[in-house]
Amino acid sequence: MDHRLDPEHEELRRTVAEFAHDVVAPKIGEYYEHDEFPYEIVREMGRMGLFGLPYPEEYGGMGGDYFALCLALEELARVDSSVAITLEAAVSLGSMPIYRFGTEEQKREWLPRLCSGEMLGAFGLTEPEGGSDAGATRTTARYDADTDEWVINGTKCFITNAGTDITGLVTVAALTRSSEEEGNASPTRSISTIIVPTGTPGFTVSKKYSKVGWNASDTRELSFSDCRVPAANLLGEPGRGYAQFLRILDEGRIAIAALATGLAQGCVDESLRYAGERRAFGRPIGANQAIQFKLADMEMRAHTSRLAWYHAASRMLAGEPFKKEAALAKLHSSDAAVTNAREATQIHGGYGFMNEYPVARMWRDSKILEIGEGTSEVQRMLIARELGLAG
Template sequence: MIDYRLDEEYEDLRATVRDFATSEVAPVIGEFYEREEFPYEIVRRMGEMGLFGLPFPEAYGGMGGDYFALCLTLEELARVDSSVAITLEAGVSLGAMPLYRFGTEEQKQRWLPELCAGRALGAFGLTEPGGGSDASATRTTATLDGGEWVINGSKSFITNSGTDITSIITATAVTGQKPDGRKEISAIIVPSGTPGLTVQPKYSKVGWNASDTHGLTFDDCRVPEENLLGERGRGYAQFLSILDEGRVAIAALSVGLAQGCVDECLRYVAEREAFGHKIGEYQAIQFKIADMEMRTHTARLAYYQAAAKMLRGERFKKEAAIAKLAASNAAMDNARDATQIFGGYGFMNEYPVGRFYRDAKILEVGEGTSEVQRMLIARELGVTN
């Protein structure tokens, strides 16, 4: 029997996060967004609630939950604001998860407890200025010298890399050459404040304005040899697996934004009048909202399925790509339609749909563009090698 009802534990978590999002995030986040200011107090509260530790064992300060719990949390946060949601998503799935999946016991004990508590944030240094979607085109290098890795290069668009509470940045770097001539790419943990690591000025962004995003420069940056994360030469493969999981999380975040658009439109059309009638009485508006709900519903089912396969330990690469593609499309389409329904008010930053519109586009780009998702789906179907 197929049953899509959530367990009581999941429903309780959803309700708790929903209440937090509406009562503590929604009233203030617009001001942070317009000031392009990182919301430290909101992040602190999320840490106290255990949200940063959701999918990690209690032995490392986590909540002993699973990845689906994280996805539900991201959906509920993004119904109100995506800057807060992406801070959590990147902090958990990109910052802490590589450490948990591939770190030594000593590395986990050293860094995971603070990351799980939300008192510290980790960042994922993969993308480079000339690389973009081609993550294998890594140019950053790391060479061993006297028991230390000496890192040189740069990274772009790195979330949570420049906050006051950022503790580590895990960076991919070329550490040699494989027998077949390909680059040997490894992952190395670089603590914040390490000499030679420079956090570039924050980007001026279209959206996600209350989240933290910087470029990074490594100039003879030295860290101990034991800061290697996982096996030498397996850094690229490790991060590809992390990205598969992250795509499910981004799909959940995208569904939250899409649902937030529906929520705001339902409130608005019940109040706004035009030509003597509530605009919700007009079929053109009804059809737009029906389409928005349809997109949200189907995208949610897609990420539910991907998460279920992941938790069962089954291969889920295709399902993750489908979920990310469907959900990011739904978010972008719903944001556009919501802005249209709000008319001129939708173009004003005082209304959430204006913020949703600005935030939606990056969901079709980050953690693998829509084109990359189509490539992955086709490859999994056997269309291409």
């Protein structure tokens, strides 16, 4: 098995790495410190075509694949995770459901603007009482035959890219039932996904959360009160929403694994640099075996995380089952990111606790990787099931 990149993927990786180093690194600290969304950086990412990486050119994409997206995510996260999660959520959660399950009309209406980065999309799945238990969805969408519309009521939380100035839509997972079933004591508990454009009456976006990390990304709570959208905004078949978002989350775990790998590798990069510059007791601290062993272990974690997401992505692109491999990659890489961030902070000593050093951001950003798009406990549950263990 050869894990060397082909020339096209290597060129993309190098281009994004240069962008991350030259454009993102000098600016992102100020955005992060002030909890501001980096519109200028996102616009440049759009001009580079990053938001359209895995989509065909006919929809405004770059004609690449999901592996290309993950390569870009890893390189961005080596420098900053807020920028990386903005891209990941916009593509794998915001536009991918439309590409995977949308009608031709929906694709042509929404994808060109999403691929260009002119518009961001979001995916409204998580609810206050339904995190890991996605089947506990309480948001409802009632079909009104008189107006041929869906009427949506409910609340979503922790939704990335939901409230920026360029957010154009949120795809909402909701319990659907027809108006004829309204009086039924046991209404059909089928979940469907529906496109809700920004600005639709009855759709309210809350103020930004105050977060521990990912401070330069946008995360909001959403509420829907008799929010009406055309019946044509249904994404795919009615009642198939649960299966749709399971597929989207399986793919997204590979993307998050790539992002986590980037953070883990960024911790190595910053710690190597610091260990060569910082002197104590008359020599660089990198000359001490204790620091060398820490860095060796950090490199091992980043390297094996990369192999894990490469393997999961290769199975996905080959059309082979990849649920277990995606869960393995997400579980291992998120653990590697958290551990490497802790070790990088330790190597930096007191400076690692100062926000002017990138490892401070990495430390704050790492923990959510063990929670978002499926907690580590959920990943272990999925792996156990794929091994044939009953639950």
